[in-house]
Amino acid sequence: MAMIPLVRLAHARSGDKGDTANVGVIAYDAAHYDLLVEALTPEAVKAHFGELVKGEVERFPLPNLHAINFLLHGALDGGGTQSLMNDAQGKVFSTALLRMEIAVPDEIAAQLPERGWAPDGWSAESYTGGGA
Amino acid sequence: MADRDTRLRSAPLRIASGQGFWGDDLEAPVRQVRGGPIDYLVMDYLAEVTMSIMQKQRARDPNAGYARDFVPLMERIFPDIVEKGIRIVTNAGGVNPEGCAQALLGAGRAAGVAGKARVGRVEGDDILERLPKLISEGHALANMETGAPLSDIVDKVQSANVYIGAAPIVEALDKGADVIVTGRSTDTALTYGPMIHEFGWSLDDHDRIAAGVVAGHINECGAQSSGGNCLIDWWTMPDMTEVGFPIVEAHPDGSFVVTKHGGTGGRVNRATVTEQIVYEMGDPTDYITPDVVADFTTIHLDEQGGDRVRVHGVKGGPRTDFLKVSIAYSDGWKATGNLTYSWPDAAQKARAAGVLLRERLDRLGLEFDAVRTELVGWDSTHGHLAGEPPADLPEVQLRIGVRGKNRAHVERFTREIAPLVLTGPPSVTGFAGGRPRVQEIMAYWPALIRREAVEPFLSVSVTDV
Numbered sequence: 001m002a003m004i005p006l007v008r009l010a011h012a013r014s015g016d017k018g019d020t021a022n023v024g025v026i027a028y029d030a031a032h033y034d035l036l037v038e039a040l041t042p043e044a045v046k047a048h049f050g051e052l053v054k055g056e057v058e059r060f061p062l063p064n065l066h067a068i069n070f071l072l073h074g075a076l077d078g079g080g081t082q083s084l085m086n087d088a089q090g091k092v093f094s095t096a097l098l099r100m101e102i103a104v105p106d107e108i109a110a111q112l113p114e115r116g117w118a119p120d121g122w123s124a125e126s127y128t129g130g131g132a
Numbered sequence: 133m134a135d136r137d138t139r140l141r142s143a144p145l146r147i148a149s150g151q152g153f154w155g156d157d158l159e160a161p162v163r164q165v166r167g168g169p170i171d172y173l174v175m176d177y178l179a180e181v182t183m184s185i186m187q188k189q190r191a192r193d194p195n196a197g198y199a200r201d202f203v204p205l206m207e208r209i210f211p212d213i214v215e216k217g218i219r220i221v222t223n224a225g226g227v228n229p230e231g232c233a234q235a236l237l238g239a240g241r242a243a244g245v246a247g248k249a250r251v252g253r254v255e256g257d258d259i260l261e262r263l264p265k266l267i268s269e270g271h272a273l274a275n276m277e278t279g280a281p282l283s284d285i286v287d288k289v290q291s292a293n294v295y296i297g298a299a300p301i302v303e304a305l306d307k308g309a310d311v312i313v314t315g316r317s318t319d320t321a322l323t324y325g326p327m328i329h330e331f332g333w334s335l336d337d338h339d340r341i342a343a344g345v346v347a348g349h350i351n352e353c354g355a356q357s358s359g360g361n362c363l364i365d366w367w368t369m370p371d372m373t374e375v376g377f378p379i380v381e382a383h384p385d386g387s388f389v390v391t392k393h394g395g396t397g398g399r400v401n402r403a404t405v406t407e408q409i410v411y412e413m414g415d416p417t418d419y420i421t422p423d424v425v426a427d428f429t430t431i432h433l434d435e436q437g438g439d440r441v442r443v444h445g446v447k448g449g450p451r452t453d454f455l456k457v458s459i460a461y462s463d464g465w466k467a468t469g470n471l472t473y474s475w476p477d478a479a480q481k482a483r484a485a486g487v488l489l490r491e492r493l494d495r496l497g498l499e500f501d502a503v504r505t506e507l508v509g510w511d512s513t514h515g516h517l518a519g520e521p522p523a524d525l526p527e528v529q530l531r532i533g534v535r536g537k538n539r540a541h542v543e544r545f546t547r548e549i550a551p552l553v554l555t556g557p558p559s560v561t562g563f564a565g566g567r568p569r570v571q572e573i574m575a576y577w578p579a580l581i582r583r584e585a586v587e588p589f590l591s592v593s594v595t596d597v
Contacts, residue, residue, distance in 0.1 A: 024410020129371030
């Protein structure tokens with residue numbers, strides 16, 4: 001087994017509901033969905049976040065979308081306008097979860113493309129249709 | 133009903149999203165109307181905090197309390213929608229749908245569409261003034277998270293609005309309204325209301341209504357389903373200058389295609405749509421709306437290429453006996469200040485300044501419910517997962533905030549930031565913005581109320597421009 005950061009296997013989006021942040025993790029490749037379900041147990045995700053999540057972590061699988069939804073309770077310092085956090089609405093908890101290292105069989109790890117970062121030589125101008 | 137049945141449609145219905153929140157791209161609705169064929173334009177302006185902001189505006193000015201941006205927008209696009217027969221459904225009415233409708237009628241006359249369009253409004257979701265009576269009648273309006281009864285904080289309530297379903301929107305469409313402004317209509321109802329009206333769906337047809345809810349969820353955050361804020365391979369997103377907002381092409385059987393106008397930027401594929409589907413999701417098997425409970429684990433997505441994703445197979449179950457109430461109440465004060473520290477030891481200096489400031493606040497005898505220190509540029513988004521900052525970090529911004537019940541204490545905090553420049557760690561800058569502003573905290577109180585306490589109070593009226 002190899003330890004691989006989740007960002008190489010999945011993308012994600014997060015949002016808020018009161019003091020709870022949600023993170024929806026989506027496998028890039030449907031073939032890796034079961035691997036994510038196995039690795040991303042509520043306990044493992046709770047341990048990854050540590051002090052950032054005061055309450056429980058709930059998990060809801062969506063095999064139809066090869067996605068898993070996590071509810072991180074007590075993650076937003078009260079949430080809404082109460083919170084003193086820069087990320088008071090949990091918008092980037094998604095990327096915090098994608099830092100998590102998970103165990104992946106060696107043969108799968110060897111075949112994973114490099115993914116998650118803009119490639120070398122990429123130009124910000126391309127974001128408006130310009131550049132190379 | 134008989135009247136409706138004669139004009140039920142079988143052709144796909146194109147429902148375009150024009151706004152994802154109050155403050156979204158002002159040009160997006162114009163692009164949706166002029167960039168290709170659509171039948172409806174739907175715009176979501178409301179979030180949990182928005183209602184309390186609007187309530188304060190209305191307290192100062194009885195004609196205010198709605199999404200003001202909507203009126204000049206309508207003045208621009210009224211002639212387009214009249215010419216093309218496009219109808220608009222929006223919750224821009226906020227806490228004052230009548231005030232919004234009056235301004236809209238003025239905009240219509242200014243735009244030269246007098247006698248050519250009808251404006252509808254939906255009222256009755258605002259229960260602020262009825263709260264004491266409702267409580268005395270035994271509606272506890274208990275906080276869904278803590279179980280505490282609303283009577284504990286009722287004196288501090290600033291706004292109270294019930295999330296209402298599609299029925300009044302359908303009624304306004306049946307009455308011929310071209311533009312419908314509502315208060316706290318649930319976001320998704322703006323999209324599935326037109327489907328019910330056009331296809332003649334019964335509110336008991338749970339699967340079709342649930343499909344409409346999924347379509348509404350995909351539409352409700354604007355470009356967030358068509359490339360905006362999409363993480364997947366984000367650097368490959370085509371020309372985002374004029375990003376195409378989503379358009380739902382709905383079919384009478386409940387299936388629909390998510391797409392966008394040709395020639396616009398952004399992207400609609402399985403990944404961009406899935407990111408929006410999981411946004412702000414709770415238990416996906418139990419997505420509760422006023423009209424149906426949708427099961428998001430039944431959604432099937434087929435990527436068709438060419439910025440088209442077909443959505444089908446959605447299942448739903450019967451609605452509950454309750455409606456959700458969004459209550460905002462005043463719960464103290466807060467302020468947040470920033471200072472920037474530079475290399476060497478940028479993070480270490482910022483942390484020392486934070487510790488120093490906390491000690492000074494203590495010695496001044498100031499009391500707060502919370503004091504929070506973050507380093508923007510190092511740990512303000514990922515906390516301890518970012519690890520320990522290196523000594524050669526080029527720069528970092530100290531962000532320190534307090535909240536408490538005593539406004540004077542929070543006010544004094546705002547005067548303790550600037551002194552750090554001459555009385556604290558060195559190589560500090562970035563204080564030119566002046567003292568931080570004291571903000572009132574509007575806490576959120578989610579509650580449920582029985583339908584029969586609200587539905588008889590909902591009203592729909594339609595007026596010619």
